[in-house]
Amino acid sequence: MLNRQWILTGHARDASFIRSLRLSTQELPDEPAPGTAIVRNLAFQCAPSTRNKMGDGSRTGAASFPLGSAVGGPVGGVVVASCRADLPVGARISYSGRWEEYAVLDTTPANAFHVPADLSLLDAMAPLGPNAMTAYFGLTDVGQAREGDVVVVSGAAGSTGSSAAQIAKALGCTVAGIAGGPEKCSWLSDVLGLDLVIDYKSQDVGSALRSALPGGVDIFYDNVGGPVLNAVIDNMATGGRVVVCGQISGYNGSGVATAGFNMLRIIYRSLRVQGFVLPQYYGRLDEARSFIEELIRRGAFVHREDVRVGFESLPRHYGSLFDGSNRGTLLVASDDEAAELLTRVPAREGPTRREDATGGPIEQPTP
């Protein structure tokens, strides 16, 4: 069988990272070797961290993708051939994989989620996917969110940000969202019901925060970095926590991702600034999933997905993360058939009915 992969040919240094990728085809045996299983990857979640790992590692200090190998990120697939009891044929898994149409696995990946029959793979990758898990641990563990806290989220209309904003609301916090453009900002106020929304493209973030939240910000959940981060730091309350989840405004830069914020605010307001990555919490993913499932059951979690189609167009669609044209969790299905399989709920013998990228609540399958 033929397997197509997106291979890293050179380290990416700027916004032209697509030029560092090449579509390559390799031959795979039709039958799995002893101890292995073959997974057909149906969908690829576009994660900004993939871009960071295309670099040479000097900025992140973490492992990058080796040159000549496939790049990777969150993937959803179905086992099509297997010599492994833990990965039987037909099993659907959401896991940390590579940009390739087929994967040969010799173990169950550490963060694999075996998708139960009453969920679609899309449910598993989006509302119950890694971004929502990240938001949960970022807020509850890193941010130590408590009822009554004033929480500001940047990138609030995105996959991780909209999850963080709604988790904060569910915890009884006052929540402000920062996003780019009128459509995203209307969605945040009209559909998510946030207490305050700031359009960083047309408003001054610092003065909007100062006038609307004079008591200051207890938690800043930052997905963006740059000038937005600096503006929020200046408006933190004493004892505030800055949860450094992402710095997407700097991912395509060539230098070190610096913030340049006012360090004296850190001292005199006793602020804690802490980064984290989801793999630190792989042992607790069930806890986060249960929390989000409960919110979904209560109708308190709205999610929107932006599903594109075509493995060969994956890098082009991926670029939407950086121009802001994605609307929610950005996924690319391998082909039309994969897009259909993605929404299938085996227990219901039909697709999950859900709103499109206009963002209505998810209709949950009846158990």
Ligand SMILES: NC(=O)c1ccc[n+]([C@@H]2O[C@H](COP(=O)([O-])OP(=O)(O)OC[C@H]3O[C@@H](n4cnc5c(N)ncnc54)[C@H](OP(=O)(O)O)[C@@H]3O)[C@@H](O)[C@H]2O)c1
């Ligand atoms: N720490 C972790 O383990 C972890 C895990 C998952 C995600 N993350 C981080 O979470 C953040 C969001 O990721 P996501 O997958 O949920 O993507 P997303 O928010 O759904 O999409 C990316 C959004 O970022 C915003 N953006 C892009 N370039 C920007 C810029 N120069 N300035 C300001 N905003 C910009 C755009 O929204 P606007 O239109 O509003 O500008 C864009 O739609 C990323 O920083 C990512 O690295 C971290």
